[in-house]
Amino acid sequence: MSLVKQLIKLNNRKLIAKPAYLSTTTRETFKFEELELELNEIKPNLPEDTNKIPFGSLFTNHMFSVEWDSKEGWSRPKIGPLKPLQIHPAAKCLHYSIEIFEGMKAYKGVDEKIRLFRPEMNLNRLYKSAVRSTLPTFDKQELLKCIKQLVSLEKDWIPKSTSASLYIRPTFIGTEVREIFKSKSYIFLKFYSKADTRS
Secondary structure, three states: OOOHHHHHHHHHOOOOOOOOOOOOOOOOEHHHHHEEEEEOOOOOOOOOOHHOOOOOEEEEEEEEEEEEEOOOOOOOOHHHHHHHOOOOOHHHHOOOOOOOOEEEEEOOOOOOEEEEEEHHHHHHHHHHHHHHHOOOOOOOHHHHHHHHHHHHHHHHHOOOOOOOEEEEEEEEEOOOOOOOOOOOOOEEEEEEEEOOOOO
């Protein structure tokens, strides 16, 4: 069987709702009800013409994060001020590409309501990618609740425009420095930046 056919077969295969390795953790997912908040009260200062903002050049005040390790499983999720990451130079995401991401968007309609564009599809892809990358799995609905909470907190950053949106970047990285596949700790991040078009 050719490599192309093998990849097609893999993509069409039904994935089981388990990590790609055995786990004995007690916390198999994080919970929205345990979400911890540390708020930054700085208000956004957006230009009148949001179409002039270069993509990825402006970030909101907060980020979502949650860690996983092999002994405890998932930690309590957190929303706090946007800040740089501190990881070891030998972290697997830097050397073995143990990392995945998605791209989502939030819009503000003419009725002032905030809408996410097909978030279930993004989370389904993120989940499948986690399994195939040997990253820990999670409850997709719990993550969606956390995303909605973060979008609600950052609603003033969503442009009132028919040609711009708030871009959401879920990123899942392996931060362990030892074994390639059986990683110890991970960080789930939400980076927000302005998207200059609907494409």
